[in-house]
Amino acid sequence: MTSRVLLVSPAMSASLRQARFDDGGSLDDSGAARARAAAGSLPAAVRVLASPSVRCRETAAALGLDGVPVPELAGLDVGRWRGRSLEEVGAVEPEAVGRWLTDPACAPHGGESVEDLCERVTRWLADAQGVEGRTLAVVEPEVVRAAVVAALGLPTPVFWRLDVTPLAVTELSGRGGRWNLRLGRPPVAPEVH
Template sequence: MLVTLIAAARGSTVFDTRFGDDRPLDTAGWQAVERAVPTLLPLAAAELRYCSPSPCSRQTGDALGLSPLAQPALRDCDMGRWQGLTLTEVTAREPRAVDVWLADPRSAPHGGEPLLSFVSRVGRWLDTRPVEGDGRVVAVTEPSVIRATMLYALKAPPQSYWRTEVHPLSVVSLSGRPGRWSLRLG
């Protein structure tokens, strides 16, 4: 099975990225998707097409011709009381809590979902795709979900999550089967 993940186009600048951002695509996001269509359109041939429930993911998937089905398991990490805030804002308000959150993947000082729970949730989704053999799955989701998926697939240490960058409209593919995934580049 081949699972291809596409990072949703951004609805805000990198510096304005908010935890659990549920804003729709802005003009720059729509323009970026339009430029990416020729390259990403072939992915619409996948047997199963999904997206996270966020407006940016849904709009990106629709613009790419995927007509994706929203999957709650592909939602961004639940950031509790930090929802809607930027990292800069949270760091100014709760610097010690941010330090704990970055150092301990089991912690949830924000009252939401710990990193390890988030990675496990996304991994369960990956392992339960109902496609056999050479089947193809495509999903449009937030960069954080793609980072969590790569961490799960590679069985990488949790701190690797903070050392992985996923840019808008980047594509990551995984091949394999439940419990045995390989990152596929190129």
């Protein structure tokens, strides 16, 4: 049995545009328009899921999907840094930010570590491999990163080397405890001007 997982990152929001840790805000107008323009462009799936964040649920809805929020697919819990930019946090807590960016087991913000996120997503992927057919999930960029790290058995520090653009699609196919990563799928829709 082959399982397929398509991970779609959320459309643009003010938080993403300002490089802020998710603050629970909505998509911005251009992000919502771009997601609506992509409605119908994704293949059918046996199940459609979403990170519980507002921007992921709104992206799913704009894509015409009825995504079921799944707690295991939540973005990284950054504790007291939520809603702040990395630059703002770095100005106040430079040593903490430095440790966080170099040690995947570190969580100076009081939330969860990158290592914890990767372990959570690894467990979810193991369960997803038991689902025949395609799973489509609109998830936070850090969940996409964690899934790629898990699927390819990469060292956790690689997490920071993976860039995920808005509305990008990452495709994994798995069988027998092994995942493959399909590269080269374009973002869901072209830019809306």
